[in-house]
Amino acid sequence: MLLKIKQVALYRMCGLGLLLASGVYPAQAHDHQPDATAPRAEHGGHPASTEGMAHGAGHDGGHHDAAMAGHDGHPPMAPGEHHSASPEGMDHGAGHHAAHMQLPNSPVGDAKRVKIQLEDTVLLTQRGEKVHFASDVVGHKLIALNIFYSSCTTVCPVTSAIFADLQALLGERLGREVELVSLTVDPTTDTPRRLKSYSDKYAAKPGWSWLTGQKLAVDKVLNGLGLYTADYTEHPAAVLIGDGERGSWSRFYGFPSAQQIAAELDRFALARHSHPQSSDALAKE
Numbered sequence: 001m002l003l004k005i006k007q008v009a010l011y012r013m014c015g016l017g018l019l020l021a022s023g024v025y026p027a028q029a030h031d032h033q034p035d036a037t038a039p040r041a042e043h044g045g046h047p048a049s050t051e052g053m054a055h056g057a058g059h060d061g062g063h064h065d066a067a068m069a070g071h072d073g074h075p076p077m078a079p080g081e082h083h084s085a086s087p088e089g090m091d092h093g094a095g096h097h098a099a100h101m102q103l104p105n106s107p108v109g110d111a112k113r114v115k116i117q118l119e120d121t122v123l124l125t126q127r128g129e130k131v132h133f134a135s136d137v138v139g140h141k142l143i144a145l146n147i148f149y150s151s152c153t154t155v156c157p158v159t160s161a162i163f164a165d166l167q168a169l170l171g172e173r174l175g176r177e178v179e180l181v182s183l184t185v186d187p188t189t190d191t192p193r194r195l196k197s198y199s200d201k202y203a204a205k206p207g208w209s210w211l212t213g214q215k216l217a218v219d220k221v222l223n224g225l226g227l228y229t230a231d232y233t234e235h236p237a238a239v240l241i242g243d244g245e246r247g248s249w250s251r252f253y254g255f256p257s258a259q260q261i262a263a264e265l266d267r268f269a270l271a272r273h274s275h276p277q278s279s280d281a282l283a284k285e
Contacts, residue, residue: 111241111250111264117224118244123183123213126195126204133221137209138244141179142265142272145240147227149186150198155237158255162239164202165258170265175207178265182210183225185232187218226251243268 120134131137146163148156163180170178182199184190190198195210204210212218222228229235239256241264242249248271250264 109253111252111256111260114226114240114249114251116226116240116242116249119221119224121213121217121220123211123217123221124192126192126199126210126212128192131209131211133211134244137179137181137211138242139179140245142177142268143179143181143240143242143244144261144265145181145183145225145242147183147185147222147235147238149184149232149235150190150194151186152233155235159237159239160202162255162258162261163208164204166261167203167205167208169258169262170207174205177269178207180208182208183221183227184210184212184218185222185227185229185235187212187215241265241268243272246272 118134118138120132122130123133123137125131144163144166146159148160150156160182163182167174167180170180174180184195190212192212195212199208199210219228225240227236227238227240237254239252239261240249241252241261248268252260252264256264
């Protein structure tokens with residue numbers, strides 16, 4: 001009898017030792033049920049522990065930090081700010097930037113026929129030369145024209161890079177048959193010297209004119225082209241293609257490729273040779 005009592009006591013001591021060694025205390029040993037007051041798993045089953053909280057901060061916080069820091073090299077967004085594909089009702093800090101981040105990936109349709117008014121206003125080139133817009137710059141050449149401002153960091157570098165690619169595609173036609181024109185919408189800031197520095201970034205060759213001038217003169221030209229906006233930072237993303245000799249013009253909205261612009265210039269060149277007397281030939285095609 002005494003032996004049995006000693007054996008039972010020994011078994012209990014061994015069991016208690018195993019429990020203590022495993023980190024499970026006697027109060028927790030009964031069916032090993034979790035404490036109802038213990039923190040429960042949150043957010044996708046991750047434990048609400050220090051480790052789990054760190055994961056949550058890394059997981060959710062990672063997206064938050066990425067959004068706050070911007071993406072694709074764009075400036076950070078303010079708390080609560082979201083990028084939007086709609087350009088309406090936005091300021092330059094959020095609207096211009098957010099809208100134009102979407103536009104380069106948007107599909108571009110065919111060029112649309114437009115009617116414009118060429119103003120023979122005096123402007124300045126990137127070399128400081130005085131030129132008349134209608135008679136000197138456009139003249140009788142085929143024209144591809146975009147608008148920009150040098151402090152822009154979204155739309156304008158994209159369109160300028162497209163024109164640099166177009167310059168390469170045109171080869172010897174540039175300056176002879178075709179003139180590329182980049183017209184600033186911020187002439188107050190974009191002096192000829194500033195435009196020269198900016199155009200050098202895109203290795204602009206003769207035949208690619210970068211234009212500025214007095215604000216009233218530039219605004220008059222923009223208005224005639226249908227590209228004027230009261231707030232220059234809200235300027236449209238558009239490329240005008242035209243034939244100065246025949247007075248026919250079309251417009252791409254958005255970001256056409258250099259190949260699309262070259263094809264439209266070829267269409268104008270073909271129409272010029274096919275219908276040399278008809279200024280409305282393209283409208284009938």
